[in-house]
Amino acid sequence: MTITLTSLDNLEFKVDKDVAERSVLIKNMIEDVGESDSPIPLPNVTSAVLKKVIEYCEHHRHDPVPVQDESDDPRKRSNDIEEWDMKFMQVDQEMLFEIILAANYLDIKPLLDVGCKTVANIIKGKTPEEIRKVFNIVNDFTPEEEAQIRKENEWAEDR
Amino acid sequence: MAPLALELPEVLRHVRWFLSRQDALACSLVCRQWHAVFQPLLWEHFETANAISPENMEKNALYIRTLSLAALAGLETPLSRCTRLNSLVLWPDAFEDEYDDDEDEDDEDEDEKVEDADGKGSDRGDSILARIHDLDTNSNLEKSHNGNHVGHAPSAGIYHDPRPSSLQARATSVLGSNTNSVPDTYPSLTPAKHQCNHRCLECGFRHPFPPADSYENYSLLSANTNEQPSRELTRLLLRNQNLSRIEVYIEQKSPSGAFWQSLACSEVCPRLSSFQSLLNLQVHRHIRTFWRMCTRLTSLDLERCSLSQLDQHEYEQLSFPRMHEVRLGRIRFMSLGAQLQVIKQCPELRTLEWRVPRLGLPLEAFCRALSTKWSKLSTLILPESRLSDTEFTQILAAAAPLSALSIRRSEFGKRAYESLKRHFQTLKSLDLCQCLGLTSTMTQEILSSCKSLENFDGYRLLVQDMISGSAWQCLEMKHLDLHIVVGAECWLHSSPSSTNALQRIAYRQLAQLENLVHLSVGCKGSRPLTSRTMPSMQANPTVLATPILEALAFVMSPTGSLQEGCARRGSGSSTHSSDSNGSNDSSGSSGSRSNSVDMASSLPNVSTGCGHCDSLPLSCQGLELTLKSGLDELKTLKRLRMVRFTGTEQLFSRDDIEWMVEHWRELRVLQGRLHSNAEEEAELEQLLGQHKIAAWTLYNEERSPYQSYKTSQATQA
Numbered sequence: 001m002t003i004t005l006t007s008l009d010n011l012e013f014k015v016d017k018d019v020a021e022r023s024v025l026i027k028n029m030i031e032d033v034g035e036s037d038s039p040i041p042l043p044n045v046t047s048a049v050l051k052k053v054i055e056y057c058e059h060h061r062h063d064p065v066p067v068q069d070e071s072d073d074p075r076k077r078s079n080d081i082e083e084w085d086m087k088f089m090q091v092d093q094e095m096l097f098e099i100i101l102a103a104n105y106l107d108i109k110p111l112l113d114v115g116c117k118t119v120a121n122i123i124k125g126k127t128p129e130e131i132r133k134v135f136n137i138v139n140d141f142t143p144e145e146e147a148q149i150r151k152e153n154e155w156a157e158d159r
Numbered sequence: 160m161a162p163l164a165l166e167l168p169e170v171l172r173h174v175r176w177f178l179s180r181q182d183a184l185a186c187s188l189v190c191r192q193w194h195a196v197f198q199p200l201l202w203e204h205f206e207t208a209n210a211i212s213p214e215n216m217e218k219n220a221l222y223i224r225t226l227s228l229a230a231l232a233g234l235e236t237p238l239s240r241c242t243r244l245n246s247l248v249l250w251p252d253a254f255e256d257e258y259d260d261d262e263d264e265d266d267e268d269e270d271e272k273v274e275d276a277d278g279k280g281s282d283r284g285d286s287i288l289a290r291i292h293d294l295d296t297n298s299n300l301e302k303s304h305n306g307n308h309v310g311h312a313p314s315a316g317i318y319h320d321p322r323p324s325s326l327q328a329r330a331t332s333v334l335g336s337n338t339n340s341v342p343d344t345y346p347s348l349t350p351a352k353h354q355c356n357h358r359c360l361e362c363g364f365r366h367p368f369p370p371a372d373s374y375e376n377y378s379l380l381s382a383n384t385n386e387q388p389s390r391e392l393t394r395l396l397l398r399n400q401n402l403s404r405i406e407v408y409i410e411q412k413s414p415s416g417a418f419w420q421s422l423a424c425s426e427v428c429p430r431l432s433s434f435q436s437l438l439n440l441q442v443h444r445h446i447r448t449f450w451r452m453c454t455r456l457t458s459l460d461l462e463r464c465s466l467s468q469l470d471q472h473e474y475e476q477l478s479f480p481r482m483h484e485v486r487l488g489r490i491r492f493m494s495l496g497a498q499l500q501v502i503k504q505c506p507e508l509r510t511l512e513w514r515v516p517r518l519g520l521p522l523e524a525f526c527r528a529l530s531t532k533w534s535k536l537s538t539l540i541l542p543e544s545r546l547s548d549t550e551f552t553q554i555l556a557a558a559a560p561l562s563a564l565s566i567r568r569s570e571f572g573k574r575a576y577e578s579l580k581r582h583f584q585t586l587k588s589l590d591l592c593q594c595l596g597l598t599s600t601m602t603q604e605i606l607s608s609c610k611s612l613e614n615f616d617g618y619r620l621l622v623q624d625m626i627s628g629s630a631w632q633c634l635e636m637k638h639l640d641l642h643i644v645v646g647a648e649c650w651l652h653s654s655p656s657s658t659n660a661l662q663r664i665a666y667r668q669l670a671q672l673e674n675l676v677h678l679s680v681g682c683k684g685s686r687p688l689t690s691r692t693m694p695s696m697q698a699n700p701t702v703l704a705t706p707i708l709e710a711l712a713f714v715m716s717p718t719g720s721l722q723e724g725c726a727r728r729g730s731g732s733s734t735h736s737s738d739s740n741g742s743n744d745s746s747g748s749s750g751s752r753s754n755s756v757d758m759a760s761s762l763p764n765v766s767t768g769c770g771h772c773d774s775l776p777l778s779c780q781g782l783e784l785t786l787k788s789g790l791d792e793l794k795t796l797k798r799l800r801m802v803r804f805t806g807t808e809q810l811f812s813r814d815d816i817e818w819m820v821e822h823w824r825e826l827r828v829l830q831g832r833l834h835s836n837a838e839e840e841a842e843l844e845q846l847l848g849q850h851k852i853a854a855w856t857l858y859n860e861e862r863s864p865y866q867s868y869k870t871s872q873a874t875q876a
Binding site: 064080082083093094097098100101104112113116117119120121123124125126127128131132135136137138139140141146149150151152153154155156157 | 162163164165167169170173174176177178179180181182183184185186187188189190191193194198201211215218219674824825827
């Protein structure tokens with residue numbers, strides 16, 4: 001069974017049901033609406049991003065569905081990204097964040113994980129100034145505030 | 160402009176999961192918005208052992224959710240700000256000393272019921288809390304400098320009314336004036352506002368007022384507070400309403416009565432659910448209060464503790480309606496019968512881990528409890544238990560269908576196995592590590608019957624059984640740990656190519672386990688026989704059975720020993736496989752082999768009856784994880800992260816490693832010797848390193864006799 005998804009810019013994408021259901025949001029919508037040919041509108045997602053998201057879902061269509069009750073133990077999380085996913089994520093920053101937003105909105109946890117891991121890998125090992133540069137963030141701290149925070153958090157260094 | 164995604168707190172929080180503490184530290188300095196998200200996360204788990212100034216801790220105390228408290232000294236102010244703890248880990252110096260008056264509280268002759276359903280009915284509980292409350296108000300009074308003894312006078316006449324509403328009314332009327340809300344110094348702390356709802360220290364706490372006789376103590380308390388042992392810990396407990404978990408590490412000191420009594424009171428830490436102590440906790444004087452605390456819990460974990468024993472009828476009066484998980488390790492002074500008595504009072508029990516030493520288990524009572532008391536029990540762990548096969552039979556027959564069972568290194572055997580069959584449909588996790596009574600046939604049957612099995616730690620599995628048995632049903636398997644061997648009979652009588660063919664077929668069984676994450680096919684090094692021990696007969700005589708001696712003698716006979724050996728085997732006595740490779744000796748002349756001495760030394764493990772004599776340990780050849788043995792059948796194991804083959808002798812080639820890298824994309828660790836030649840091994844390690852796969856080669860067994868045989872074959876060829 002195919003589902004039609006409509007992007008923000010009104011482009012239609014036909015996908016198989018099992019691929020579309022990688023998104024919990026879409027899955028719930030389908031369950032609520034029942035069997036219907038009408039397209040599902042996704043006004044928060046542009047076509048370029050939706051295309052990428054669908055590509056991800058198609059590649060991972062046979063993955064086991066992430067279980068809800070898995071404990072969020074940080075020690076169990078790995079920062080490793082599969083090779084295919086790594087290549088998939090080699091996009092410009094803007095697209096990276098669009099994908100994260102879309103994964104967040106569409107509730108596709110594995111894709112959100114991959115996106116956030118990618119961001120985490122960018123952040124790794126950088127100083128605050130470097131992080132700001134990479135993401136174009138303005139520093140709104142006064143020097144005194146910064147010093148104060150550093151002092152407070154001293155204990156967390158070297159860990 | 161900053162990307163929108165990174166302005167969403169939930170996205171940042173999600174990113175934080177994948178960051179180290181160092182990186183989170185850097186992130187909290189990036190900008191105010193990031194600070195708002197990362198600062199609380201950074202402070203979530205905090206240990207006072209960090210040399211941190213009290214001021215800094217105070218400022219961020221509200222973020223702390225897990226506090227590891229090494230000492231109380233000097234931390235009164237920051238601790239007064241810790242009000243949102245979920246979890247508290249207490250080290251020896253965090254505990255208060257006993258007050259003298261605590262002795263009155265825990266008079267062993269107390270007639271009072273141990274059980275206390277709502278924590279309000281007991282005089283003892285109330286008065287100790289009142290005392291604590293007294294301390295609070297005392298400190299408040301001091302702070303507010305009004306020397307307000309009047310504050311207590313009205314209460315003198317209001318003695319001990321257990322109704323909560325009246326208490327509340329009185330609390331606000333007397334202490335309301337002392338209310339001061341916590342200043343909101345954390346503008347960025349948006350979601351979690353400090354809840355000042357008459358529960359924090361400053362506002363006063365809902366508790367019964369001190370009874371009249373506390374006036375005596377009040378005079379003590381109003382005296383110079385420097386002389387008093389600190390009640391900091393108790394105060395900390397009182398002000399953390401979300402506290403659900405307490406871990407205690409304490410030696411040479413017992414927690415004070417006030418500590419136990421606070422925890423026993425249901426108004427203190429209403430969410431308390433989990434208590435753990437793994438080291439030398441001693442509870443003697445306050446043992447009844449301790450059990451009263453336990454009646455509130457869902458999880459109790461005690462190891463190496465000393466608990467005074469009470470009379471049976473006292474245990475029978477206890478009730479643990481919420482207890483789901485009980486773990487009891489070495490408990491001194493409390494008999495197994497008494498422990499069972501306690502566990503029996505847990506109708507909602509789901510998980511039981513109980514260290515039951517050799518003697519003293521009331522087996523009948525235990526089995527009765529298994530079948531009548533614990534209908535929801537799904538996990539049973541009996542570590543280091545020396546129970547017999549028959550005892551296990553009864554236990555497994557009595558228990559409701561389990562989903563997890565662990566009885567490692569036990570005498571589990573044929574009869575217990577029959578009882579185990581009841582649990583086949585429900586078992587997800589089975590740990591029979593080094594249970595010598597677990598035969599290869601049983602193992603094969605388990606794998607082909609237990610559909611839900613995800614974790615299996617067994618003993619030995621023969622390739623012959625893998626091949627001749629039914630298809631494995633355990634397709635959800637994630638962790639598999641078995642010493643898979645090609646039985647001696649196989650490799651001694653077959654050419655290498657047919658051994659490889661056998662292995663390939665075996666691999667096909669393994670290949671079905673597409674969810675496998677961890678595969679271990681090595682042995683765990685419990686008593687393997689080596690060629691060095693056998694000829695000299697130094698092996699433990701209780702381990703070596705007569706068949707071995709006979710077979711060896713046979714082999715050593717100076718007459719046409721090879722023929723006799725084969726004939727004997729042919730006669731069907733399958734326990735005596737005094738085999739040799741004589742029948743297809745394409746290499747080496749049988750002439751030289753007929754020399755009995757050579758035979759003995761070049762034929763290791765001649766007689767241990769391989770797959771047929773299951774009770775004897777083997778050191779047969781393990782699986783060869785090479786392409787020519789059929790490794791490529793395992794390309795379906797896409798989720799494999801770790802492969803262990805310690806105790807086997809592998810001779811990997813570059814091709815093999817490259818195949819692994821190519822097909823097992825998630826692989827992170829290989830454990831075991833990669834090659835007998837150190838140089839080649841180093842090369843392979845390097846190759847693995849390039850692909851970020853760790854090779855743990857240091858842990859290994861002695862060289863197996865097969866390897867000596869193989870190299871001697873190679874040199875003779």
